[in-house]
Amino acid sequence: MMVFKLALKNLLSAGLRTWLTAFILSLTLAAMLFMQALMAGMLDEMSTIRQNEEIAGGQIWHEKYDPFDPTVLEKANAALPNEIQSMVEKGDACPLLMISGAIYPKGRFKNAMLKGINPNQECLKLDFTSLNKINGDDRLSVMIGKRYADTLGMAKGDILTIRWRTRAGAFDAVDAEITSILRTNAPVMDQGAVYLSHEVVNKMNGTLNHSTLVWVKTDRVPPHIEGWVFRDFMYLMKDTLDMVKSKQVGQSIFYGMLLFLGLIAVFDTQALAVFRRKKEIGTFMAMGMSNAKVVYMFVIEGTMYGIIATFLTLVWAGPLFWWLAEAGMSFGGASGDDWGMAFGDRFFPVFTFGRVFGAILFVNLMVIFVSFWPTKVITRMLPANALRGRIS
Amino acid sequence: MKELIRLKGLDKIYPVGGEDFFALKNVALSINEGEFSGLVGPSGSGKTTLLNIIGALDQPSNGDVFMYDKRVSRIKATLAAQLRLHNFGFIFQTYNLLNVYSVYENVELPLTLLGWNESRKKKAIQEALEWVGLTDKIKSRPGKLSGGQCQRVAIARAMVKRPKMVLADEPTANLDSENSHNILKTMEEINRKTGTTFLFSTHDQKVIDYLSRIISLKDGQVIEDRQQEPKR
Ligand SMILES: Nc1ncnc2c1ncn2[C@@H]1O[C@H](COP(=O)(O)OP(=O)(O)O)[C@@H](O)[C@H]1O
Ligand SMILES: [Mg+2]
Numbered sequence: 336m337m338v339f340k341l342a343l344k345n346l347l348s349a350g351l352r353t354w355l356t357a358f359i360l361s362l363t364l365a366a367m368l369f370m371q372a373l374m375a376g377m378l379d380e381m382s383t384i385r386q387n388e389e390i391a392g393g394q395i396w397h398e399k400y401d402p403f404d405p406t407v408l409e410k411a412n413a414a415l416p417n418e419i420q421s422m423v424e425k426g427d428a429c430p431l432l433m434i435s436g437a438i439y440p441k442g443r444f445k446n447a448m449l450k451g452i453n454p455n456q457e458c459l460k461l462d463f464t465s466l467n468k469i470n471g472d473d474r475l476s477v478m479i480g481k482r483y484a485d486t487l488g489m490a491k492g493d494i495l496t497i498r499w500r501t502r503a504g505a506f507d508a509v510d511a512e513i514t515s516i517l518r519t520n521a522p523v524m525d526q527g528a529v530y531l532s533h534e535v536v537n538k539m540n541g542t543l544n545h546s547t548l549v550w551v552k553t554d555r556v557p558p559h560i561e562g563w564v565f566r567d568f569m570y571l572m573k574d575t576l577d578m579v580k581s582k583q584v585g586q587s588i589f590y591g592m593l594l595f596l597g598l599i600a601v602f603d604t605q606a607l608a609v610f611r612r613k614k615e616i617g618t619f620m621a622m623g624m625s626n627a628k629v630v631y632m633f634v635i636e637g638t639m640y641g642i643i644a645t646f647l648t649l650v651w652a653g654p655l656f657w658w659l660a661e662a663g664m665s666f667g668g669a670s671g672d673d674w675g676m677a678f679g680d681r682f683f684p685v686f687t688f689g690r691v692f693g694a695i696l697f698v699n700l701m702v703i704f705v706s707f708w709p710t711k712v713i714t715r716m717l718p719a720n721a722l723r724g725r726i727s
Numbered sequence: 728m729k730e731l732i733r734l735k736g737l738d739k740i741y742p743v744g745g746e747d748f749f750a751l752k753n754v755a756l757s758i759n760e761g762e763f764s765g766l767v768g769p770s771g772s773g774k775t776t777l778l779n780i781i782g783a784l785d786q787p788s789n790g791d792v793f794m795y796d797k798r799v800s801r802i803k804a805t806l807a808a809q810l811r812l813h814n815f816g817f818i819f820q821t822y823n824l825l826n827v828y829s830v831y832e833n834v835e836l837p838l839t840l841l842g843w844n845e846s847r848k849k850k851a852i853q854e855a856l857e858w859v860g861l862t863d864k865i866k867s868r869p870g871k872l873s874g875g876q877c878q879r880v881a882i883a884r885a886m887v888k889r890p891k892m893v894l895a896d897e898p899t900a901n902l903d904s905e906n907s908h909n910i911l912k913t914m915e916e917i918n919r920k921t922g923t924t925f926l927f928s929t930h931d932q933k934v935i936d937y938l939s940r941i942i943s944l945k946d947g948q949v950i951e952d953r954q955q956e957p958k959r
Binding site for chain 1: 776779782804807808815819836839840
């Protein structure tokens, strides 16, 4: 108790220096907490969006399908085996057939992915029902994503010419009407994708009920289906997780540097104290305080920086973070798509007790360590030498 | 009178420029309970060194220190701290008060280290501050006090736990004549009232006049040891 009181008095009497050091530590702590929460919030948001609008409970791929190799796409479809077909019929799986093609928005040529999907599918939380629409002149119904439509300068009701290569190798073309604009925050589902019904794309491709992949609602899928591979949610999220991880590394470097500054300030104070306050150290020893207790006293004093910083952070950043977590934040009009990430125009940093507690504990442990390190020399200090202002 | 301290063949050697420098050389002394004595000698004669060794703040290079016939030199640092805690009060030339603490808290510190309870502490602090005439300054910070007042606080701090022995290293060196006399009078009174043993280190004639025993040091050796009738 005495030690705490003394430590606090010493700190407060040091005035500005103490507050500056505590402030840097507080800033570090707040930055750590905020960035962690930001990342967690982003990951949450991206996971939710990608689960709802792109991945569902996972996907079963045709074994030849490779999202990074368009040259194999042509061969990467087949009729679904019975196990999967029965899932489709029960509504537990939803097929997708992809072929490459081209579109001519306003006469310009653009490569596009033609995606055949069941308009009534319930695997993704996206509405494709307007693909059911019957148009005049037998025009096909197509949907394209909002952002894609914006880049193409197309809108609902516009006519789009679609061209593709048939299995026989000839080119064919057809006019289609954009019956609806798809609103999705998953970039993969938006840019470069032209949605038609599963049946129509099969007809274009000259196949009957072929699929490239199916979405499944849950990961309860039959094991080992010949010619097909199950890709679970985590597999499909890997790129996002990797991105978050690499961002976290970058962030750690950032707040690592901040923390370093704060710790240097504490270390410096402590190291200075050992030299400047020798007479005081000697006096304590003369009064009968053991070396260990003097060290302890200095460590407590240094530790106080962490405690004050923690307290400061809770006071100034606590309410701010609370508010941000409740109200969410926006990137001032920039959408996730501009960042190549799946999130909406507003998202919510996520603070969890565990992460907050962890960060506070981490910072304080570091502070304790750098408080101890420079004062360790006191352990072997002879009181007579301390009183004379000598080191050893 | 009972013997409190006995020194036997004390050397304190510092290696200086590759050679042994004897800060103390073959010092033998005996100090009885209740003495009011002083180590007297010019600067560098080894007074502080000897005082520090007696007070277990330092270790001799050779020889031994006995307290009530028990050897107290060459003990572990933690034991030395215990020895100081229970038996010695120190007074320094520069007062060595804690500036972040009030007068009361400065005097309280040794008792807190001893683990006394509040009421017992309060009584002892009150008494110690009465001895030095500072009961009206208990809330003041040392920074607001004069040198004489600071040294009084230091005396109260040294005396508050009623140590066996008070070691005072040139306590008047930073004080004017009037304050020096006041301090010395106070300590002499305490010595008479409580029987606490006082050992000074000094080269100040004012201090020397108060002493009843003068141990003269020169170049680390005791060159004279005599009793005197205090002059005052
Ligand atoms: N740690 C040390 N290393 C080397 N020499 C020292 C050390 N401490 C004291 N001395 C020397 O020992 C001698 C006695 O010092 P000291 O006991 O302080 O004398 P006094 O108190 O009588 O002035 C001095 O010459 C001093 O320089
Ligand atoms: Mg001296």
